[in-house]
Every structure is written in C-alpha cells, then in structure tokens.
Amino acid sequence: MSGPAIGAAWRAVRDRFRAANLDTPELDARLLALEAFGLDSLALLGAEQQPAPPAALERLESLALRRLTGEPVARILGEKEFYGLPFRLNAATLVPRPDTELLVDLALQWLAGHPSARLLDLGTGSGAIPVAILANNPTVLAVATDLAPLALEAAAANARDNSVSGRLELRQGSWFDPIGPDERFDLIVSNPPYIESATIAGLAPDVRDFDPLLALDGGPDGLGPYRVIAESAGRHLRAPGALMVEIGSGQGQAVVELFEAKGFSKVRIEKDLAGLDRVVIAHQL
Numbered sequence: 001m002s003g004p005a006i007g008a009a010w011r012a013v014r015d016r017f018r019a020a021n022l023d024t025p026e027l028d029a030r031l032l033a034l035e036a037f038g039l040d041s042l043a044l045l046g047a048e049q050q051p052a053p054p055a056a057l058e059r060l061e062s063l064a065l066r067r068l069t070g071e072p073v074a075r076i077l078g079e080k081e082f083y084g085l086p087f088r089l090n091a092a093t094l095v096p097r098p099d100t101e102l103l104v105d106l107a108l109q110w111l112a113g114h115p116s117a118r119l120l121d122l123g124t125g126s127g128a129i130p131v132a133i134l135a136n137n138p139t140v141l142a143v144a145t146d147l148a149p150l151a152l153e154a155a156a157a158n159a160r161d162n163s164v165s166g167r168l169e170l171r172q173g174s175w176f177d178p179i180g181p182d183e184r185f186d187l188i189v190s191n192p193p194y195i196e197s198a199t200i201a202g203l204a205p206d207v208r209d210f211d212p213l214l215a216l217d218g219g220p221d222g223l224g225p226y227r228v229i230a231e232s233a234g235r236h237l238r239a240p241g242a243l244m245v246e247i248g249s250g251q252g253q254a255v256v257e258l259f260e261a262k263g264f265s266k267v268r269i270e271k272d273l274a275g276l277d278r279v280v281i282a283h284q285l
C-alpha cells in the first residue's frame with residue numbers, strides 16, 4: 001500500500017494548523033514541507049502528485065508537531081528572510097522582525113546623501129540591520145557589536161552568505177565598550193531590547209519561549225539601553241551624523257526626551273505601516 005502524495009501530505013498538515021488556529025497555516029505548512037521534502041517552491045508544485053517518501057513524511061510530522069507546540073517556523077527552520085535576504089538564526093539571535101525593515105529603509109535613505117559613510121550597529125543579533133544596509137549600499141563600511149558571542153557567530157555567517165563580510169567588522173561587548181574612545185561614525189543604528197522586564201512573562205509564548213531574554217529585556221522601564229545609547233552616541237558620531245533607534249510603540253516621547261537632553265538636534269519619531277511609533281531619529285549637526 002502506498003502512502004499519501006506530497007500535495008496531500010502537506011495539505012493535511014495545513015488543515016491541522018488551521019484547526020489549531022495558527023495565524024498563517026498555509027504558509028507555515030508549505031515552508032515546513034519544503035524543508036521536509038528538500039524541495040524549493042517551484043519543485044513542490046511539480047511534485048504534488050508524487051508519492052511522499054516515508055522518511056520525508058516522518059520528518060514533516062516531527063516539524064509539524066514542533067509548530068503545533070508553539071515553536072515559530074523561523075526557529076524550526078533556523079532561518080528567516082529579512083529585507084529580501086536570508087538570515088541564519090541560532091539560540092542567541094532574535095528572529096528579525098518585519099517592523100525593523102523601517103529602520104533599514106531610513107538608514108539607507110540617510111546614507112544615500114552621505115557617500116562612503118561609516119556605520120555602527122549596536123546589538124546586532126543575526127546581523128540583520130547592517131547586512132541589509134551593506135547589501136543595498138556598496139560604499140558603506142560597518143562595525144556591529146553584541147554582548148552575545150553566539151549571536152556574533154550567526155552575524156558572521158550571515159555577512160558571508162550575503163557577500164558583505166569584507167565590509168562588516170563584528171565586535172563582542174556591551175554597547176559602546178568595544179568601540180575605541182576616539183572612534184567616530186557617521187550613522188549609529190540600534191534595535192536594542194526594549195521590553196519592560198515585568199511584562200516579559202506575559203508576552204505571547206512564541207516570543208517569550210523562543211526569543212533570547214537578552215534580546216528582549218530592556219530593564220524595569222524598557223528604556224535602559226536607550227539611556228546608555230543617549231549617553232555615549234554623541235562622542236562617537238562625526239558631525240553631521242545621525243542616530244536611529246527602533247522603539248516600542250509607547251516609547252517615542254520618552255526616547256525623544258532622552259536624546260534631546262543629551263544635546264541631539266532635530267529629534268523626531270517615524271511611524272511604521274501600522275501607524276505606530278517605531279523609530280526615533282536624532283541628529284548631531
């Protein structure tokens with residue numbers, strides 16, 4: 001007796017995901033099927049009627065069970081697309097979020113008017129921000145820091161995979177600690193941890209149970225990393241320079257005030273596609 005065809009097998013998984021009320025059951029089932037059957041999207045279409053190999057079926061089942069227990073697809077696959085580029089993940093990296101693409105857009109716009117700029121990314125994680133920027137601007141040189149050595153391993157792999165490793169220097173340490181006292185940059189960017197410590201236990205399980213705490217926890221009021229950045233960014237910016245940080249949607253005014261108090265000019269909030277405050281931009285003129 002032969003087993004199900006490949007098309008029937010992945011659609012059965014999709015139906016179980018639907019029944020479990022997952023947000024994107026069809027996409028999730030397709031992505032796990034591509035992995036289990038070792039196919040790309042086009043090949044999956046062409047293979048719909050072929051019998052599913054038993055070992056691949058078993059693999060699909062084990063991936064589906066992980067998804068059904070709440071593990072995000074990006075964690076299961078160990079990779080996520082960001083800004084149209086592939087990024088490998090590991091236990092120390094945040095899954096890069098679509099929201100963060102706004103920060104990359106704004107950085108690229110600013111860099112278009114500042115050729116051959118030097119960029120610093122603080123808390124780089126998978127390297128999503130500087131790798132996306134470097135892949136879209138061939139003259140920028142970047143330094144990126146993170147406290148987590150394992151995250152920097154993923155960032156190094158992602159820089160290699162996306163052919164920008166010659167222009168990205170990775171340094172381990174807390175915020176500006178790995179930056180020399182006289183080192184200057186034209187643009188400093190960061191998507192730091194910004195969630196209030198006390199609210200982390202109540203986050204959605206796919207975030208709370210799978211993203212690293214170091215990537216989420218912004219301290220008692222969620223603003224700890226912004227204070228460190230506000231304190232030191234001015235010393236490491238070459239005028240006319242800019243500082244751009246991603247923020248939580250309720251943090252705009254507080255972060256604007258932190259940056260203004262440290263002497264930054266033309267500090268403003270940018271909203272994301274959902275109309276929520278998402279990035280604060282400050283200038284050193």
Ligand SMILES: C[S@@+](CC[C@H](N)C(=O)[O-])C[C@H]1O[C@@H](n2cnc3c(N)ncnc32)[C@H](O)[C@@H]1O
Nearest residue numbers: 094096123124125146147174175191192193215
């Ligand atoms: C919200 S995640 C952002 C990761 C990545 N930039 C992105 O946008 O996907 C914050 C990052 O800051 C790093 N981090 C936390 N505390 C840090 C510190 N004291 N110094 C440097 N990096 C830190 C975490 O390891 C994590 O990679």
